[in-house]
Amino acid sequence: MSAPEDIVVIEGMTKNFGSGDATQKVLKGIDLSLAKGSLAALQGRSGSGKSTLLSILGTLMKPTAGQHEMLGQDLGRISERDLTEFRNRHIGFVFQFHHLFPDLTALENVMFPSAMHMGRETRAARRRAADLLVRVGLEDRIGFRATALSGGQKQRVAIARALMNTPELVLADEPTGNLDRESADQVMDLVREINAEDHTTFLISTHDEKIADGCRRQIHLDDGQIVASAPPAK
Numbered sequence: 001m002s003a004p005e006d007i008v009v010i011e012g013m014t015k016n017f018g019s020g021d022a023t024q025k026v027l028k029g030i031d032l033s034l035a036k037g038s039l040a041a042l043q044g045r046s047g048s049g050k051s052t053l054l055s056i057l058g059t060l061m062k063p064t065a066g067q068h069e070m071l072g073q074d075l076g077r078i079s080e081r082d083l084t085e086f087r088n089r090h091i092g093f094v095f096q097f098h099h100l101f102p103d104l105t106a107l108e109n110v111m112f113p114s115a116m117h118m119g120r121e122t123r124a125a126r127r128r129a130a131d132l133l134v135r136v137g138l139e140d141r142i143g144f145r146a147t148a149l150s151g152g153q154k155q156r157v158a159i160a161r162a163l164m165n166t167p168e169l170v171l172a173d174e175p176t177g178n179l180d181r182e183s184a185d186q187v188m189d190l191v192r193e194i195n196a197e198d199h200t201t202f203l204i205s206t207h208d209e210k211i212a213d214g215c216r217r218q219i220h221l222d223d224g225q226i227v228a229s230a231p232p233a234k
């Protein structure tokens, strides 16, 4: 059952890859809810299904079975077109490898999601993108091409880009996996600040205990099942 403060609820979620004898059961019945404003780590050994779960939560992949609700909408029952619009409007993504366009500037990279989001005029988008880059501490890198940024700076641009459309939920798949300790800690400080100030909900998959400890909830996946999920701090 979902509580009013839950923005995401999944029940009985399964995901199989392949078919017949080659079927691989990757998610084996996941029940999970995320309260608005939560900051949760998704932990588990390599191959336990973390990226698969994030892809489904991000509506980038369909589950084999199970219920998926977000913001009160049953996402299993809406058209592909509406799902794309829903994703652009409500979900932001940060990946291990930043996926910035190398020849675009930091500002242009951050503005990119707004190009897919009808109705936001360019001047307002530029202003918001610039404000976000200031917020992530890159005011002196706004006009730099992505190739001229350090790994930590690129990941901060990726966070700004994820926030461009003011999503309720940000899914981050090993966002610090490619960074040195200091840059990883800075990225996590930034995530904590955004979470505290904006109440944006974050789910972060990580192999890094320090990053997981910096979250207010730890969800452990083992072989496609949740084996522990510390209750959210109140």
Ligand SMILES: Nc1ncnc2c1ncn2[C@@H]1O[C@H](COP(=O)(O)OP(=O)(O)OP(=O)(O)O)[C@@H](O)[C@H]1O
Pocket (backbone or CB within 6 Å): 017, 018, 024, 026, 044, 045, 046, 047, 048, 049, 050, 051, 052, 053
């Ligand atoms: N598109 C796919 N087709 C077939 N099998 C897949 C696909 N995506 C993932 N898998 C398999 O699902 C299992 C879980 O993969 P997943 O990437 O979700 O794990 P993970 O916990 O994120 O691992 P890591 O920590 O190494 O990133 C793996 O055995 C993987 O080979």
